[in-house]
Amino acid sequence: MSSEWSFLCQAIEVIAFLSAPTGLGLRPPVPGSVPGASKAPEALREAGLAGRLLANGARDAGVIIPGRYVDDDATRPAGHVRNEKAIIDHARRLADRLDQILEAGDAPLVVGGDCSVLVGIGLALAARACTGLVHVDGHTDFRHPGNSDECASVAGEDLAAAVGMHWPAISNIDAKAPYFAPGRVVHIGHRANDEEAVEARRTLGLVISATEAMDTTAADTAERVHAIAGAGYWLQVDVDVLDPSVMPAVDSPDPGGLGVDELTALLKQLAPRAIGASVTVFDPDLDPEGCYALLVANIIVSGLGRLGTAN
Incomplete structure (x- = not known):
């Protein structure tokens, strides 16, 4: 049995809840401002997510703090994404x-932040070459330098980067x-x-559109x-896969979700x-009453509560 297959088949012990409060991959809402998605992990904790996960046997795996967000549109040279070094x-x-969480046999649950976290997730899993990816998102996030002159925000380009189709600084770290x-990647949910x-x-x-997904059973x-x-894929969930009638608190809401x-x-x-999962792009700045944070927390607890249990 190969070491890679042994890794995928080992028993998952617990969910390891990891905060990644980054907005580095998003465009600024207005020039000079900072995206609100970086506040999502704390907003979800306030909505009770961490407490509910811990009560169900999860462990708190800490926080990966991002570097400072900078609106560098006026100074960024061509061929680079915003906040690239960060x-x-x-x-x-x-x-x-x-890598530490997976070596311990636990199932990571990364709560972002924006979906540029997929770059770090991919970097961790690249050494485990048999890992697939299931990308559940309201957009394909497949913009890259070969099909667009507008490349700048990794949060709209993360899937392309994850399969090696972006500038090497991002896609070939x-x-x-x-x-x-x-060939091991599945996308679900675009309009x-x-x-x-x-x-x-x-x-x-x-590739399965939102319409196709809604026309068949789960x-x-x-x-x-x-x-x-x-076996043993990573599950990336961007909450803008939901229709904006039920989840408007995202950077790019599109009907038909x-x-x-x-x-x-x-x-x-x-x-x-799945061997792990990530949930991204919820924006607490667009949820002043906190009701959508509670909704996201409910989806995570109900939908991802058995993360990794079949491996």
Whole structure:
């Protein structure tokens, strides 16, 4: 039995709850400002998430603090994403912490922050070459220098970076590209007008739109996912996969998304075979009453509560 397969088959002990409060991969809401997604882990703790997870047997794996967010649009040279050095530094530190958690046999649950955390997650998993990826997101996040002149925000380009299709500074940190083999990657949840969906379908193992996901059962979707992603994949969930009628507190809300029950049912099917998961892009600045934080916390506890239990 290979060491990689032994890793995937070892029993998961507990969920390790890890905060990654970064907004480095997002554009500023207005020039000179800072995105609110970096506040999400603390807002979710305030909504009771940590306490509920810990009560269910999880452990607190700490926080990976990001570097300072800078609106560098006026000074950033061509060929670089915003906050590039800070993103790379955060990715390396997140990867180191994830490696420790995985070596302990626990299932990491990374709560962001924005989905640039996928770079650090990919960096951690690149050495475990048999790891697949299931990317649940309202957008394909497949913008890259080969299909756009607008590259700047890793949070809209993370899936392309994860499969080695971005500038090397982001997609090939420490010569680890691709972080995930494209044929083992599944994307679920984009809308019909997603500009990069056609290329994503040509490149990735499986691409399922939000409409397709809603037109079938969660169990049937999971069966298709498991056939491609294999055993022990990473599960990345961007909450803008939800329809803005139920989740408006995100950076880029688009109509046509999943409902809360649909997403929760899908995660319940996907979580047991995942070795870890990440939840991103909730923006507390757009949730002054805290009701959407409670909703996200409920989805995480209900949908991801059996994370890693089938491995």
